[in-house]
Amino acid sequence: MTGQVQTTLRSPEAFSLARRAVEEMEAAHVWPTPLNFELWVHYLGEPEGPLGQEMRRLLADGTVFSEGTSEMLAAEYLPRGRLSEEIRDAGAVLNRELSTVSEAIAKAQQSQAAYGQTLAGASAHLETASEPTALLGVVSKLTKATTQVQAENATLERRLESSTKEVARLREHLEQVRRDAMTDALTNLANxxxxxxxxxxxxxxxxxxxxxxxxxxxxxxxxxxxxxxxxxxxxxxxxxxxxxxxxxxxxxxxxxxxxxxxxxxxxxxxxxxxxxxxxxxxxxxxxxxxxxxxxxxxxxxxxxxxxxxxxxxxxxxxxxxxxxxxxxxxxxxxxxxxxxxxxxxxxxxxx
Known part of the structure; x- marks a missing residue:
C-alpha cells in the first residue's frame, strides 16, 4: 500500500473513499468482492499511480473485470506489502537464528579459553608434581575440562547444522515468494x-x-x-x-x-x-x-x-x-x- 493511500485510509476521508469505490464498481458492473474493493480503493486513492493508470486503460477498453483479471492486477500491483511482510518475517527468524548461533559461539569461546587456562595450570603442576596422587589430580582436571569442551563443541555443531537448514529453508521460501510475486495467478505465466x-x-x-x-x-x-x-x-x-x-x-x-x-x-x-x-x-x-x-x-x-x-x-x-x-x-x-x-x-x- 502506498503512503498516499495509507494516509487517506487513516483519515476521515476513508469513508468517502470507500463509498466512492463501491459506487464506481457498481457503475462499472463489477462485483464488490474483497479483492475488487481493495483494487478500487487503491485506484481511487492514487489515480495517477501504476495501478490507477492500468485500471483506467482497462476500463476505457471495456475490459470485463473477471476474477482472473482482478487476480492479475492484484498479483502485479498489490503484492509488495505482502512481499515486504514475508521478508520482514523471514528477517526476524534469521535474526533469531543468528543470535542463537552467536551465543553458542561465545559460549564455545569461553570454554576454549577456560580449557587453555586449565592446560597451562596442568603444565605447571606436572613440572612440580612427584606424587602419584598429585598426577592423578592433574589428569582428572584435564579429563573433565576436555569433556566439557567436547560437549560445548558438539552443541555448537548441532546449532550450526540446525541454523544452516533453517537458513536454507528461508532462502527457498523467499525464492518461492519472489516467484509468486512475478507470476500471473490465473495463467501461471510471468506477470x-x-x-x-x-x-x-x-x-x-x-x-x-x-x-x-x-x-x-x-x-x-x-x-x-x-x-x-x-x-x-x-x-x-x-x-x-x-x-x-x-x-x-x-x-x-x-x-x-x-x-x-x-x-x-x-x-x-x-x-x-x-x-x-x-x-x-x-x-x-x-x-x-x-x-x-x-x-x-x-x-x-x-x-x-x-x-x-x-x-x-x-x-x-x-x-x-x-x-x-x-x-x-x-x-x-x-x-x-x-x-x-x-x-x-x-x-x-x-x-
Missing part, C-alpha cells in the same frame, strides 16, 4: 512486472552479445464478446487454454507473459523475425484448431483465434519502442481481419 524487468534485461543482453532479439504481442480475438456470451468463468478457461499453448511453445530462454487482460507477450532472445513469425503461426494454428467446450455444461464454444504482431529489435532500441512497434504489428493483424500474424519488419519495409 507484467516480471515481463517489464525481463525485457530490460533481454535488451541489455542483446546489445552485449550483439545478437538479434524479437518481441511478439498476442491478443485473443473478440474476447469481450466471448465473455459476454459465456460468462467470466468460461472466459478464464479460455485464457488458461491459450496461455498453456503459448507457454509450452515459449520454453526458456523464451519468456512468455500475460501482459494485460487477454493480451500476451513473448520475448525471443537470439531469434530473428522470420523464426519468430513461424513460431507464432504455429501457436495461432494450434489454438484455432481445437473446438473448446464449456466445462460446466459441455456446450461447444467453437474455435478461439488469436492475432499477433512481432518486431525485431534494432541495435540500441529501448524496450518501450520495441513494444510499440510490436503493438503496431498486432493492430495491423486486427485490421486485416484477425486470426493473423503480422511481421512488423515487413510493415516498416512497406512504409
Amino acid at each position: 507484467r512486472k516480471a515481463f517489464d524487468e525481463e525485457l530490460l534485461r533481454a535488451c541489455d543482453e542483446a546489445d552485449k552479445k550483439r545478437q538479434p532479439m524479437t518481441l511478439a504481442v498476442l491478443d485473443i480475438d473478440h474476447f469481450k464478446r466471448f465473455n459476454d456470451t459465456w460468462g467470466h468463468q468460461t472466459g478464464d478457461q479460455v485464457l488458461r487454454y491459450v496461455a498453456s499453448v503459448i507457454g509450452r511453445v515459449s520454453k526458456a530462454p523464451r519468456v512468455a507473459a500475460r501482459y494485460g487482460g487477454e493480451e500476451f507477450a513473448v520475448i525471443f532472445p537470439g531469434e530473428s523475425a522470420a523464426v519468430v513469425e513461424a513460431a507464432l503461426n504455429s501457436i495461432r494454428v494450434e489454438i484455432g484448431a481445437r473446438a473448446l467446450r464449456r466445462r460446466s455444461t459441455n456446450d461447444e464454444l467453437g474455435a478461439v483465434t488469436i492475432s499477433a504482431g512481432l518486431a525485431q529489435r534494432q541495435p540500441g532500441e529501448s524496450g518501450a519502442d520495441l513494444l510499440g512497434r510490436a503493438d503496431e504489428a498486432l493492430y495491423a493483424s486486427k485490421r486485416a481481419g484477425r486470426n493473423k500474424v503480422t511481421n512488423g519488419e515487413r510493415l516498416a519495409e512497406a512504409a
Whole structure:
C-alpha cells in the first residue's frame, strides 16, 4: 500500500473513499468482492499511480473485470506489502537464528579459553608434581575440562547444522515468494512486472552479445464478446487454454507473459523475425484448431483465434519502442481481419 493511500485510509476521508469505490464498481458492473474493493480503493486513492493508470486503460477498453483479471492486477500491483511482510518475517527468524548461533559461539569461546587456562595450570603442576596422587589430580582436571569442551563443541555443531537448514529453508521460501510475486495467478505465466524487468534485461543482453532479439504481442480475438456470451468463468478457461499453448511453445530462454487482460507477450532472445513469425503461426494454428467446450455444461464454444504482431529489435532500441512497434504489428493483424500474424519488419519495409 502506498503512503498516499495509507494516509487517506487513516483519515476521515476513508469513508468517502470507500463509498466512492463501491459506487464506481457498481457503475462499472463489477462485483464488490474483497479483492475488487481493495483494487478500487487503491485506484481511487492514487489515480495517477501504476495501478490507477492500468485500471483506467482497462476500463476505457471495456475490459470485463473477471476474477482472473482482478487476480492479475492484484498479483502485479498489490503484492509488495505482502512481499515486504514475508521478508520482514523471514528477517526476524534469521535474526533469531543468528543470535542463537552467536551465543553458542561465545559460549564455545569461553570454554576454549577456560580449557587453555586449565592446560597451562596442568603444565605447571606436572613440572612440580612427584606424587602419584598429585598426577592423578592433574589428569582428572584435564579429563573433565576436555569433556566439557567436547560437549560445548558438539552443541555448537548441532546449532550450526540446525541454523544452516533453517537458513536454507528461508532462502527457498523467499525464492518461492519472489516467484509468486512475478507470476500471473490465473495463467501461471510471468506477470507484467516480471515481463517489464525481463525485457530490460533481454535488451541489455542483446546489445552485449550483439545478437538479434524479437518481441511478439498476442491478443485473443473478440474476447469481450466471448465473455459476454459465456460468462467470466468460461472466459478464464479460455485464457488458461491459450496461455498453456503459448507457454509450452515459449520454453526458456523464451519468456512468455500475460501482459494485460487477454493480451500476451513473448520475448525471443537470439531469434530473428522470420523464426519468430513461424513460431507464432504455429501457436495461432494450434489454438484455432481445437473446438473448446464449456466445462460446466459441455456446450461447444467453437474455435478461439488469436492475432499477433512481432518486431525485431534494432541495435540500441529501448524496450518501450520495441513494444510499440510490436503493438503496431498486432493492430495491423486486427485490421486485416484477425486470426493473423503480422511481421512488423515487413510493415516498416512497406512504409
